[in-house]
Amino acid sequence: MTARTLFVALARVSSREQEREGFSLDIQVDALNEYAKRNGGEIIRLFRIAETASKKDERKTFKELLAFAKANAHRVSGVLFYKVDRAARNLFDYVELERLESECGIRFISVSQPTENTPAGRMQRRVLASMASFYTEQQSLDVREGLARRVQNGLFVSHAPYGYRNVRIDGRSIIEVDPENAPKIRRIFELYAYHNKTLDNLGDALVAEGIIYCDSLAKFTRSKLHTILHDRAYIGEVKHKGQWHPGTHPPLVDRTTWDRAQKISGQKLQRSHEMTYAGELIECGHCGGPITGECKRKPTKSGEREYVYYRCSNYNRPGHPRIRLKEAQVEAQVFALFDSLRVEDDEFRHAIREELRKDSNGGQNATVARVKQSQQELAAVRDQQKRLLNLRLMEEIEADTFAAKSQELRDREAELKMLIDFADRDRHEIIDLAVKAFELSQSLRERWVTADFSAKRKMLEIICLNWRLDDVTLVATTRKPFDLLIEGPPEKESRGDRT
Numbered sequence: 001m002t003a004r005t006l007f008v009a010l011a012r013v014s015s016r017e018q019e020r021e022g023f024s025l026d027i028q029v030d031a032l033n034e035y036a037k038r039n040g041g042e043i044i045r046l047f048r049i050a051e052t053a054s055k056k057d058e059r060k061t062f063k064e065l066l067a068f069a070k071a072n073a074h075r076v077s078g079v080l081f082y083k084v085d086r087a088a089r090n091l092f093d094y095v096e097l098e099r100l101e102s103e104c105g106i107r108f109i110s111v112s113q114p115t116e117n118t119p120a121g122r123m124q125r126r127v128l129a130s131m132a133s134f135y136t137e138q139q140s141l142d143v144r145e146g147l148a149r150r151v152q153n154g155l156f157v158s159h160a161p162y163g164y165r166n167v168r169i170d171g172r173s174i175i176e177v178d179p180e181n182a183p184k185i186r187r188i189f190e191l192y193a194y195h196n197k198t199l200d201n202l203g204d205a206l207v208a209e210g211i212i213y214c215d216s217l218a219k220f221t222r223s224k225l226h227t228i229l230h231d232r233a234y235i236g237e238v239k240h241k242g243q244w245h246p247g248t249h250p251p252l253v254d255r256t257t258w259d260r261a262q263k264i265s266g267q268k269l270q271r272s273h274e275m276t277y278a279g280e281l282i283e284c285g286h287c288g289g290p291i292t293g294e295c296k297r298k299p300t301k302s303g304e305r306e307y308v309y310y311r312c313s314n315y316n317r318p319g320h321p322r323i324r325l326k327e328a329q330v331e332a333q334v335f336a337l338f339d340s341l342r343v344e345d346d347e348f349r350h351a352i353r354e355e356l357r358k359d360s361n362g363g364q365n366a367t368v369a370r371v372k373q374s375q376q377e378l379a380a381v382r383d384q385q386k387r388l389l390n391l392r393l394m395e396e397i398e399a400d401t402f403a404a405k406s407q408e409l410r411d412r413e414a415e416l417k418m419l420i421d422f423a424d425r426d427r428h429e430i431i432d433l434a435v436k437a438f439e440l441s442q443s444l445r446e447r448w449v450t451a452d453f454s455a456k457r458k459m460l461e462i463i464c465l466n467w468r469l470d471d472v473t474l475v476a477t478t479r480k481p482f483d484l485l486i487e488g489p490p491e492k493e494s495r496g497d498r499t
Contacts, residue, residue, distance in 0.1 A: 444463075
């Protein structure tokens with residue numbers, strides 16, 4: 001009985017090649033088996049590289065092919081491929097196959113591009129292999145250039161981040177705002193930047209509001225929230241090769257909120273509770289340390305009750321007074337301060353308003369100076385951006401260096417524009433705000449009841465410069481002219497009493 005000829009085979013295809021050339025893995029496998037059968041043999045091992053394989057997986061499969069062929073060289077007659085360009089994508093791999101042929105006697109066989117095992121035949125194969133290598137390298141270059149052009153045009157080169165979605169318009173892939181998930185992104189930044197939420201409790205806060213990640217996973221995980229809060233795509237930028245570039249898609253988060261979120265993240269603040277009087281608002285009268293808050297939960301007959309206490313951050317140090325106040329004790333003293341600010345005398349009210357206007361006008365020059373300085377810095381930054389672009393156009397700096405410096409300048413430009421905007425707004429509204437602050441002082445207790453954490457802190461900042469806890473007494477240094485409100489109106493003197 002004649003021994004059957006044994007072969008090893010490789011079938012390789014990518015989705016793009018399958019679409020362009022019209023052959024799939026199944027078509028290749030059928031052709032390889034037909035060749036083996038026609039030549040009185042069989043394939044003892046078939047290796048496949050599908051369109052979903054990564055470069056790492058492709059390389060791993062190719063190495064397995066070589067190792068198997070060498071280990072079975074005593075019984076394997078040849079390695080089958082559909083075409084030469086299916087065998088190797090580069091000349092280095094092709095050389096390995098020629099070495100397999102010359103050193104182990106295992107023939108290189110292309111079933112749809114047959115060549116003789118002669119110098120002329122091997123030359124023909126090498127030309128085909130060179131053409132395949134050239135095509136692969138050129139295709140890679142074309143893809144990289146295409147991606148770079150997309151980035152230059154402000155378009156994404158990858159899947160849209162959460163809050164956006166990929167769409168195809170006129171044959172072009174772009175992203176647009178996802179009407180379902182975009183509001184979730186805005187709320188995440190809002191809660192983190194302005195409502196004292198942390199990565200640890202933000203997910204629960206979203207679920208409590210009915211905001212879920214997706215149908216299969218309700219809660220945003222901590223890692224997902226961290227990624228979202230640091231993704232510059234939400235301020236209108238696109239990422240390419242580790243660098244961020246200006247994009248054309250609409251931002252989901254305004255720059256002020258973004259900068260605040262980054263600042264909070266950079267400070268690594270750990271806040272587990274919206275404690276109105278914590279967060280370095282009050283200093284300890286004994287050591288000068290900040291007053292911090294702690295939340296205690298105690299079991300009750302109906303379940304569990306939460307208690308908030310305030311104490312110095314150095315509370316546990318030897319020799320430090322062991323003073324700890326309940327939130328209700330602190331709040332009672334704050335309410336007493338609010339009550340002391342109320343003014344019943346109409347004439348005195350008018351005098352306070354005039355004093356506020358006078359003090360506010362006095363601060364205008366400083367504001368104008370700050371605006372002018374910021375405008376000068378902004379002009380300098382924009383000049384730097386122009387010079388940087390010229391350097392890149394003349395190819396005097398690398399693309400990565402340009403992208404990194406460009407991002408730095410964009411951040412500084414946004415910061416200065418925000419400072420100018422705020423200063424201009426303050427310059428035109430400061431007098432009105434001062435008077436409104438006075439009116440606020442006349443109804444603080446009523447407003448406090450319905451105010452959230454940020455509003456309460458704002459009220460305290462408007463009225464007082466600083467707070468100190470002396471033993472169990474809260475001492476406030478009030479801003480001008482609110483100190484006059486505490487003193488009350490001066491006693492009126494009658495002209496008839498004068499001598």
